[in-house]
Structure formats: structure tokens, C-alpha cells
Amino acid sequence: MLRLFDTVHGEVRPLALREPGHLSMYVCGPTVYDLPHLGHGRFTLVWDVARRWFTFQGLNVRFVSNITDIDDNIIGRALREGTTETAVASTYEDEWWKAMAAIGVARPDEVPHATAYVDGMVALISQFLADDVAYVTSDGLYFDVRRVPDYGLLAGQPLESLRAGARIEANDEKRSPLDFALWKFAKPNEPSWPAPFGDGRPGWHTECVVMSLDLLGDGFDLHCGGFDLKFPHHENERAQAVAAHRPFAQHWGHNGWVMVGDQKMSKSLGNFTSLTDMLERTDARAYRLLVLRSHYRSPIEVSPTTIADAERGLARLDAWPGGSRYRRWPAPRSSAERTLPSRGPARNWSRVSLRCWTMT
Numbered sequence: 532m533l534r535l536f537d538t539v540h541g542e543v544r545p546l547a548l549r550e551p552g553h554l555s556m557y558v559c560g561p562t563v564y565d566l567p568h569l570g571h572g573r574f575t576l577v578w579d580v581a582r583r584w585f586t587f588q589g590l591n592v593r594f595v596s597n598i599t600d601i602d603d604n605i606i607g608r609a610l611r612e613g614t615t616e617t618a619v620a621s622t623y624e625d626e627w628w629k630a631m632a633a634i635g636v637a638r639p640d641e642v643p644h645a646t647a648y649v650d651g652m653v654a655l656i657s658q659f660l661a662d663d664v665a666y667v668t669s670d671g672l673y674f675d676v677r678r679v680p681d682y683g684l685l686a687g688q689p690l691e692s693l694r695a696g697a698r699i700e701a702n703d704e705k706r707s708p709l710d711f712a713l714w715k716f717a718k719p720n721e722p723s724w725p726a727p728f729g730d731g732r733p734g735w736h737t738e739c740v741v742m743s744l745d746l747l748g749d750g751f752d753l754h755c756g757g758f759d760l761k762f763p764h765h766e767n768e769r770a771q772a773v774a775a776h777r778p779f780a781q782h783w784g785h786n787g788w789v790m791v792g793d794q795k796m797s798k799s800l801g802n803f804t805s806l807t808d809m810l811e812r813t814d815a816r817a818y819r820l821l822v823l824r825s826h827y828r829s830p831i832e833v834s835p836t837t838i839a840d841a842e843r844g845l846a847r848l849d850a851w852p853g854g855s856r857y858r859r860w861p862a863p864r865s866s867a868e869r870t871l872p873s874r875g876p877a878r879n880w881s882r883v884s885l886r887c888w889t890m891t
Contacts, residue, residue, distance in 0.1 A: 533546040533585070534546060537783060538783040547782075549750050549751065554585050554590045554753065555593050555747040555748070555751035555753070556747075556753045557595045557596070557753070557754050558596040558639075558754075559596070559739055559760055560597040561599065561627055562735075563598060563600060563605070563620045563622075564605045564608050564623055565608075565623060567626065567630045567806045568789075568797070568803035568805055569805075569806055570757065570789040570797060571630075572630070574755075574756060576636060577786040577827045593640050594641075595747055597739060598624055598643070598644045599735065600646050601620070601732055606721055630810065634810070634818060641746050643742040645738040648738065648741050648742050649724045652738065653726045653727070653733075656713045656726070657728070659713065659771075659775075660672070662774070668704035669704060670704075670716055671712050671713070672714040672728060673705055673713060674771065675706055675710055676709045679773050685762055685766040693709055693762075711734060712734035713737050714726065714728065714731050714734060715734060717729070736764055736767035737771060740769075740775075740779070743780075749778045750779070752781055753780065756786075757786055758786060758788055758828075759795065760785070787827065787829045788831075789833050790833075791803075791833075791834075806818075809833075809838075813838055816845055817842045817845050820848075821838065821840075
């Protein structure tokens with residue numbers, strides 16, 4: 532029986548599957564407005580290894596990971612560079628896949644793009660309006676979190692506690708500082724889509740709930756991502772599914788941050804090194820090894836020192852008799868393809884790496 536640490540319950544639990552022998556898995560993907568950073572590299576590697584392990588255990592895995600191709604950051608970059616949002620998204624999606632290929636991450640079975648699912652988001656928001664779960668302000672439509680009794684489940688905190696610690700935004704029309712944008716009304720020189728409640732574009736939190744339920748169905752097995760997405764993004768996804776009376780993910784998994792000193796690495800903090808830059812200066816396998824030998828829920832530091840240590844470990848593996856034959860593992864063409872050899876030194880190497888990355 533496969534067991535996984537479940538964020539909701541805060542403990543290791545059996546991975547109960549909706550359909551025996553089949554695992555449906557959704558991982559939140561990138562917003563494509565810049566080069567991928569090392570934190571992106573970590574979460575994709577963590578859940579890529581999980582997917583490979585599930586497949587190796589005999590499960591038929593359907594793996595879905597999205598691309599957010601419309602967002603404030605994409606719009607901002609397009610305006611600064613005098614280009615279009617489509618051009619920005621296309622450029623950095625290409626960079627994303629190049630980096631993923633370099634570190635050996637397999638392509639998802641499905642890669643939904645947010646702009647292809649706007650109609651579904653409009654339908655969901657319309658349902659929320661009809662059910663009085665959403666309300667209108669001067670700049671868009673917002674979700675009323677008070678309508679979800681267990682809001683805060685993923686954060687592990689009650690609504691009142693979350694409200695007390697929330698950052699107060701400039702929009703004083705919101706009923707609660709925790710209420711989040713479902714739809715942003717159209718602004719000059721920004722892309723927009725038609726909707727019965729006013730032309731505009733979707734909010735970030737609505738994208739993944741629509742895409743995951745459309746492709747994986749009600750009550751899919753596993754929803755994953757970085758720890759920083761647990762709240763508010765994943766909580767807001769879950770809240771919308773609850774409000775829509777749709778069974779959502781049965782299990783939640785989150786990986787730890789990449790750290791720089793005592794801070795997590797992120798674009799918003801301005802302290803990230805792009806994955807692309809690192810790959811130009813070091814063996815991509817060293818970063819993969821650094822991630823694999825760390826506990827997936829613990830923070831890791833990526834620095835010249837830790838990369839150099841991983842490179843030394845990689846050299847020892849390459850020097851192992853027969854090891855040079857397995858310097859790169861092929862990416863699966865489909866989730867059903869077993870990628871780990873059934874015998875020989877490569878299987879041993881794979882087992883060592885996977886045991887270092889425990890599911891507990």
C-alpha cells in the first residue's frame with residue numbers, strides 16, 4: 532500500500548485511489564512571464580519523481596500540470612517591452628520546457644492553458660453569483676469565503692485566525708480581506724473575454740479548479756505543488772470546489788522551499804537565480820541529485836557550496852562500475868511507460884535515489 536504525507540491531516544496516510552490501479556494527479560504549473568527559478572526546478576523534480584515511482588509501482592498515472600498564460604505579471608511585462616501578452620507567454624513557456632528537459636522532468640500527460648478554459652471559468656463564476664457565493668465590486672467579482680464553513684482547512688487555521696493575520700488590501704469594497712478575485716473587469720489595453728457579468732479576465736485561483744476537474748473529474752486522487760501554494764492558492768481552489776458542490780482532491784501533497792540563507796527563494800523577493808542560468812554553469816544532474824537526496828518536505832539551500840557537494844556525489848556515481856551507462860534517465864512517453872530498468876546497476880542507483888526521497 533502506498534502512503535503519503537497528507538497536508539490536510541498533517542500525517543502520513545494510505546493513498547486511497549478513486550479507481551484501483553489508476554492514479555489521477557494534478558500539479559500547479561508556472562505562470563510564464565520570466566525564466567524558471569530554482570524553486571520551480573525543485574517542485575517539478577519532486578513530483579516528477581513521485582509520478583515515476585507511482586508508475587514503477589504498477590499504477591496507471593494520469594498526470595496533469597497547467598500553464599497560466601494570462602496574469603498581471605504577463606500583462607505588465609508585455610507593456611514594459613512593447614509586445615503582446617501572447618508573445619510573452621509563448622517565449623517563457625518555451626524557456627520552461629527547455630529547462631524541464633535539461634533536468635530530466637517528463638512532460639505531463641495533459642498541459643491545460645488558462646486561456647483555453649475561460650468559458651468554464653465564466654460558467655463557474657455565474658453559478659457562484661446565482662448562489663450568492665460571489666459578489667460584484669467596482670473592479671470585478673469576488674468570492675465570499677464566509678460561505679465555506681471549513682475555509683482554512685489546508686492552512687490549518689480557522690477563518691477568524693486567518694482574517695486577523697490577513698494583509699489589508701486597498702479595495703475597501705471587499706467584505707473580508709480574505710475574499711479573492713474571481714474576475715477582473717476589463718481595463719484599457721489589457722486582454723479581456725466576454726462574460727454576462729461584464730467583460731474581463733479570470734482571477735488566478737479559479738483557473739486550476741476548473742482545469743483539474745475538467746481533465747481529472749470529481750474526487751481526483753492527488754493535488755500537489757510547492758508549500759507556498761498551500762495558502763491561499765490551494766485553499767481558494769478547494770473553497771470554490773466546495774461552493775460548487777464538487778468533490779475535489781482526495782489527498783494534498785506539498786514540497787518544501789528552496790532557501791537563500793533564511794529566506795525562501797522566489798521571484799517576488801527578488802532573490803532567485805534562474806534555473807536557466809544555473810544549467811549553463813553546472814551539470815543539470817547535480818541539481819537533480821541535490822533535490823533527490825533531500826527530504827521533499829524540508830527546505831533545501833541551493834548555493835555554490837551545496838551544488839559543488841552534489842557534483843562530487845555525482846562524480847562518485849559516475850565512477851561506479853557501469854554507472855556511466857545510465858547518466859541520463861529517459862523521460863516517459865506516457866505515464867504508463869516504466870522508466871526504471873528492471874535489473875542491473877541503474878535500478879540500484881534509482882532505488883538509492885528514491886529511498887533518499889521518502890514519501891513520509
